[in-house]
Amino acid sequence: MKPTTATAALVLALTLAHHASIAAAAGPRVIIVGAGMSGISAGKRLSEAGITDLVILEATDHVGGRMHKQSFGGINVEVGANWVEGVNGAGRMNPIWPLVNSTLKLKNFRSDFDGLADNVYKENGGVYERAYVQKRLDRWGEVEEGGEKLSAKLRPSGQDDMSILAMQRLNDHLPNGPTSPVDMVLDYFKHDYEFAEPPRVTSLQNVVPLATFTDFGDDVYFVADQRGYEAVVYYLAGQYLKADKSGNIVDPRLQLNKVVTEISHSGGGVTVRTEDAKVYKADYVMVSTSVGVLQSDLIQFKPRLPTWKVLSIYQFDMAVYTKIFVKFPRKFWPQGKGREFFLYASSRRGYYGVWQEFEAQYPDANVLLVTVTDDESRRIEQQSDNQTKAEIVEVLRSMFPGEDVPDATDILVPRWWSDRFYRGTFSNWPIGVNRYEYDQLRAPVGRVYFTGEHTSEHYNGYVHGAYLSGIDSADILIKCAQKRMCKYHIPGKFD
Template structure:
């Protein structure tokens, strides 16, 4: 099924980056834009679902970086929209570590283990810095890998749950160290709908603007010197001067979208070097609460001899009192393993862990919800994770445009990759780059028009001469040649 639609800019993906990019373009007078979204909703990796009678966030669920010297732009959007949030205090989690017999590790042991893990992470960073510099540092020394259940649990918290940075994280140094859980029936995605209202036609919370097309699965992007054609799975095609590609780094790595001509080698190699994190929040509902429900017990940890095995838990009593919901977070290998098995197997495994911590008499869960970000072909993971010590050129190459195709997403945010505000700011940054390129192209076209007019002026002047002068000084066959050559010199070719 063919269709033809021409726009100034096509944005592929209606997640945070795509919507923020479209908003900036519209604010700068680019109204003939088109947003193509593969799924039946906007939001990308921000997604809510009703579970146990409340709204839970399957993907991004926190606003991280609040209370600092600068205001987090996503926090500002949440405040403006009246989004319901709750402060998350992780500081007590390390003192709520259960062993497999249901006993909580003494606070002294937990503190010592935590400090040992931090010291080891810092030393490993120094070792990596020394190795990347090509020399052996006097401060280099071998660190023992975690081996005991509590060491494995804390290592998981530091490197998988809190992410791998052990130096100050840009988000926290820039915006503050507080984090707030989004617990709003409208969902985290409500912020995107509020942004969309500024430039798309909406009614009663629904987007009705035909510039947003849902269920349009982009499978190919064809680029020429004059423009870009986007081809969808159902045979439709759309044409534009520029494309903003707001898909995840996992989708780029999966070759889900083909490029003609192919992406240059420097681009494709950079894309493969970025690590994709898979972050899975499994929701369990019970007939009644059997765990400590006080705020200082909101987060608790299970120490198992297998790293990352149902390690980090949270109760939802602070956000949704009486909901009787627990959440357990898995990452990477464990996430992929759980995604590949039936939910009944996951429920069975989770119940064994909970009975280790709280005894054999606790009730069975009455419902379970398991997101599958890795097996979702429109996402292929949760967020990007650049190595602590890495070549900055890799990031720049991932972000760099290729001809008329511009790339955006949280993976193109140098300082805030992996965060919602990183995606938001990346969309703004990319749209500004597109606007600048459009300005340059217009200046080139205006210059070309000026050069095209010069031969015409010369021809007009010649026609005012006497007929004999005209015949003797200008041969008729020279006129189109001069016009062609004059125009050719003034045309700047697009970069491929």
């Protein structure tokens, strides 16, 4: 018997409703884990390609990840990324620079390190003679030139790679490593201050020459805008996520305080579970967490990631770079041109060595910044802020014995290493790694895709690396989702 028109319409409506419920249950087409620079960048690229059916799950209460401002001493300071590095070159432009300087017009200042030779302080007060420090700096320049020539001769496979320290020894530079306070602090400034790890573990081939400065220019600009450096991430997010007039993201596709604990994947799709017992299903997932998180047990993959993927994750270092802000009731340190950066030449390498004052950036704030890294960062994270404050004041009183150095009134100590959502600040490529390991680190596993500054072959550790990696990883996913080009080929290490 033929159904009546009304019955047919009811059947059609029920069928459509059934398919709609299935579609709703299936969730978004893509889940992005993490709303830092790389995750937001990937989402923007996916949206531009027409993949707008997505949800972003962010573990914290904010967008930006390791680009994050915090109120301190009456001003907003950056606890994470602070500089646009690689500016004013003759060739390509750092993609972050026009966003900061032209689009958003964030307040920024060129960092001038030229006066450093005048500002290296002795352990017991006073400064070293400029001529002596400059001679040591000139020698460092000669060694770096030798390192560049040596690096250019190494095979691209990485099999000839060596540490920065080994290169220094080959150039007859401090064959037993730096031992004098001046040599130690200059070595620290040249290497640890940039890569957050010492020369003995940093790859020559991957950092000499450093692609960021070779490609984009040698200048670096300190972002000191009260909107925060994170404003760049919010701006990019606002290109495809609904935002209010203040720039706050109000799009329901961005979900904050969602801690991803499990990612199940199969040929049919992915299922993501969060700490609050929510379940999200999609066709694909893009994981933009730090490599430190991937090395931890925060997220369980089911089935487990293949051995080649796990090995690539564990080969990379998650370095720790800690910017400690200290506020005083008054200024007692030198100011003026050429005084922004100064060094403390301790007999203990890396002990509160690199300082920055903010006469231009934060006038009248009476705030100093001291940077520590690696083992010192981990040590400081495990002690009280009061103990750290006392150590810092003791160092400053040693540096300026003729000044009445007051007690600090406040201190801000970020704890990136202890934070389960980061486990450090940025990645550092170890010795012997080349394009092959990078390809493995970035390569998808079935429907699980990966992005982040650690997947940027040439710019890992930098904001522009995170931004560009989001685009690159999104393009890989787009090829699979829209063009059915899902095979990701990794050439052999020695090809």
